[in-house]
Amino acid sequence: xxxxxxxxxxxxxxxxxxxxxxxxxxxxxxxxxxxxxxxxxxxxxxxxxxxxxxxxxxxxxxxxxxxxxxxxxxxxxxxxxxxxxxxxxxxxxxxxxxxxxxxxxxxxxxxxxxxxxxxxxxxxxxxxxxxxxxxxxxxxxxxxxxxxxxxxxxxxxxxxxxxxxxxxxxxxxxxxxxxxxxxxxxxxxxxxxxxxxxxxxxxxxxxxxxxxxxxxxxxxxxxxxxxxxxxxxxxxxxxxxxxxxxxxxxxxxxxxxxxxxxxxxxxxxxxxxxxxxxxxxxxxxxxxxxxxxxxxxxxxxxxxxxxxxxxxxxxxxxxxxxxxxxxxxxxxxxxxxxxxxxxxxxxxxxxxxxxxxxxxxxxxxxxxxxxxxxxxxxxxxxxxxxxxxxxxxxxxxxxxxxxxxxxxxxxxxxxxxxxxxxxxxxxxxxxxxxxxxxxxxxxxxxxxxxxxxxxxxxxxxxxxxxxxxxxxxxxxxxxxxxxxxx
Amino acid sequence: xxxxxxxxxxxxxxxxxxxxxxxxxxxxxxxxxxxxxxxxxxxxxxxxxxxxxxxxxxxxxxxxxxxxxxxxxxxxxxxxxxx
Numbered sequence: 001x002x003x004x005x006x007x008x009x010x011x012x013x014x015x016x017x018x019x020x021x022x023x024x025x026x027x028x029x030x031x032x033x034x035x036x037x038x039x040x041x042x043x044x045x046x047x048x049x050x051x052x053x054x055x056x057x058x059x060x061x062x063x064x065x066x067x068x069x070x071x072x073x074x075x076x077x078x079x080x081x082x083x084x085x086x087x088x089x090x091x092x093x094x095x096x097x098x099x100x101x102x103x104x105x106x107x108x109x110x111x112x113x114x115x116x117x118x119x120x121x122x123x124x125x126x127x128x129x130x131x132x133x134x135x136x137x138x139x140x141x142x143x144x145x146x147x148x149x150x151x152x153x154x155x156x157x158x159x160x161x162x163x164x165x166x167x168x169x170x171x172x173x174x175x176x177x178x179x180x181x182x183x184x185x186x187x188x189x190x191x192x193x194x195x196x197x198x199x200x201x202x203x204x205x206x207x208x209x210x211x212x213x214x215x216x217x218x219x220x221x222x223x224x225x226x227x228x229x230x231x232x233x234x235x236x237x238x239x240x241x242x243x244x245x246x247x248x249x250x251x252x253x254x255x256x257x258x259x260x261x262x263x264x265x266x267x268x269x270x271x272x273x274x275x276x277x278x279x280x281x282x283x284x285x286x287x288x289x290x291x292x293x294x295x296x297x298x299x300x301x302x303x304x305x306x307x308x309x310x311x312x313x314x315x316x317x318x319x320x321x322x323x324x325x326x327x328x329x330x331x332x333x334x335x336x337x338x339x340x341x342x343x344x345x346x347x348x349x350x351x352x353x354x355x356x357x358x359x360x361x362x363x364x365x366x367x368x369x370x371x372x373x374x375x376x377x378x379x380x381x382x383x384x385x386x387x388x389x390x391x392x393x394x395x396x397x398x399x400x401x402x403x404x405x406x407x408x409x410x411x412x413x414x415x416x417x418x419x420x421x422x423x424x425x426x427x428x429x430x431x432x433x434x435x436x437x438x439x440x441x442x443x444x445x446x447x448x449x450x451x452x453x454x455x456x457x458x459x460x461x462x463x464x465x466x467x468x469x470x471x472x473x474x475x476x477x478x479x480x481x482x483x484x485x486x
Numbered sequence: 487x488x489x490x491x492x493x494x495x496x497x498x499x500x501x502x503x504x505x506x507x508x509x510x511x512x513x514x515x516x517x518x519x520x521x522x523x524x525x526x527x528x529x530x531x532x533x534x535x536x537x538x539x540x541x542x543x544x545x546x547x548x549x550x551x552x553x554x555x556x557x558x559x560x561x562x563x564x565x566x567x568x569x
Contacts, residue, residue, distance in 0.1 A: 096553060099549045099552070099553060192529035193529070193530050206527065206528050207529075232537070236528070236532055238532070298518070301514060301515055301518060304512045304514045307511060307512055308512055308515070323555055324555070324562050325562060326550075326553040326555075327555070329555035334565075335565050335566075335567075336564050336565045336567050338492075338565075341490050341492040342492055344491045345491050345493070353489075353501075354501070354505065356489045356491060357489050357491070358508060360488045360489040371512065373525055374516070376526050377520035377523040377524070378515055378518065379525075380524060381520070381523060383526060383529075415507065415508055416507045416510070416511050419508075430529075457530075
């Protein structure tokens with residue numbers, strides 16, 4: 001049961017071979033057994049989950065089930081879920097109970113899915129290793145001395161440890177794809193604007209996008225069907241005709257043109273990552289795809305531009321945490337200003353404070369043109385590079401991350417080193433393009449390697465098709481972490 | 487100060503070093519000429535939607551104030567501002 005795909009679980013539920021209560025209990029038992037070691041979840045609420053499971057069983061009995069009815073899904077603790085503690089990995093929201101549901105949570109609830117719990121994450125999604133969480137680091141189920149990646153590290157680890165069949169995440173600069181890569185699972189960041197940001201705690205609003213993490217592309221498609229949808233409460237939500245993201249899964253790959261950006265295969269990639277990615281591309285050629293070298297020269301500046309734009313937007317978004325309307329308030333202070341300063345000094349962790357300081361500085365009078373405006377111009381150049389590349393190809397492939405999972409504590413003292421681990425993922429966020437990571441190898445230390453796919457706007461179904469056929473012809477996505485096997 | 491975050495003397499040296507490192511990275515942007523490039527604020531060229539000027543939200547003041555650090559008689563409490 002624990003090894004089944006979402007489709008198989010859905011079929012078993014529909015055939016009444018298993019009940020949602022049994023399935024939910026099985027996953028709760030795995031969380032109970034392994035969360036102390038992995039720390040993938042911040043909050044589990046068996047009573048609430050089982051109540052939803054009972055309701056799902058009744059719905060199935062009445063013949064009113066949808067594909068995900070009765071299936072437990074873990075949610076990154078960035079999504080507000082009514083009456084659930086919603087912390088965003090921060091002391092600032094340690095005791096915050098959301099008074100409403102995010103659009104994505106509402107859509108999962110409407111589909112009859114079960115909320116299995118809220119997963120650990122880098123504080124306010126700022127991090128690439130899940131080490132900035134107020135609730136402690138998440139441990140990679142493949143090697144518990146290593147990071148799972150971030151910021152959706154808890155979601156990726158939960159799936160990789162078989163503590164959830166699937167999970168939601170968010171991706172501002174690689175936060176779905178990089179942890180999916182480091183944990184040996186599949187993850188997709190949709191085109192910006194497809195998944196509503198309503199009720200998703202904001203980090204950098206022009207880059208933030210929710211998406212699914214699961215074991216296979218086939219599972220991602222089912223999750224995407226639920227997550228994507230117009231929402232008037234998000235000013236950047238796109239109104240588009242409804243899509244069935246599974247419709248093209250088995251379409252042949254002959255004629256697929258794969259773009260290989262020379263800048264993404266330069267130095268700085270570990271030899272084993274490069275070899276695995278090249279082997280995967282060889283597999284695609286066998287499946288009938290052709291490859292073409294493309295250039296993304298401005299991508300070299302994606303990390304610098306991102307570390308202006310994202311902190312700038314974050315400094316504005318996070319100004320709401322002032323200790324007045326919700327969240328943490330410092331215990332001792334003299335006046336109102338002192339209350340703000342102490343509340344924010346104690347409520348935020350080091351990385352969040354660093355980004356607020358950077359953001360405040362780059363937006364300040366006299367520096368705006370040199371930093372923020374310059375970064376927005378570079379953003380345009382990056383988007384243009386992609387537009388030109390997509391004249392020659394249908395999908396771009398590269399490593400997701402230059403290395404496999406690094407050790408806990410290895411990069412915490414040098415923020416710049418940490419930032420560079422997102423070097424291949426950030427450009428897709430700046431351009432607003434969909435990006436994916438799927439497993440494509442295991443290195444000599446036994447750690448998973450990820451292949452990144454970047455598609456043109458709204459080409460998710462084709463990307464899922466490309467990923468699915470790779471997964472039909474290889475078995476990397478079926479490899480189990482030691483925790484999942486125990 | 488604009489960020490409204492207190493930084494102690496002990497923290498300030500390390501903060502300064504780390505921020506200098508990050509700005510070293512950011513400065514690389516200056517290497518590229520961006521004259522005549524229009525800034526890109528957003529991934530999609532969406533125009534702000536308008537909606538009828540009608541009340542759509544219900545009054546949930548009590549629910550929303552139930553998560554506040556300090557509330558009295560429906561008001562948020564903060565330290566005295568005007569003496």
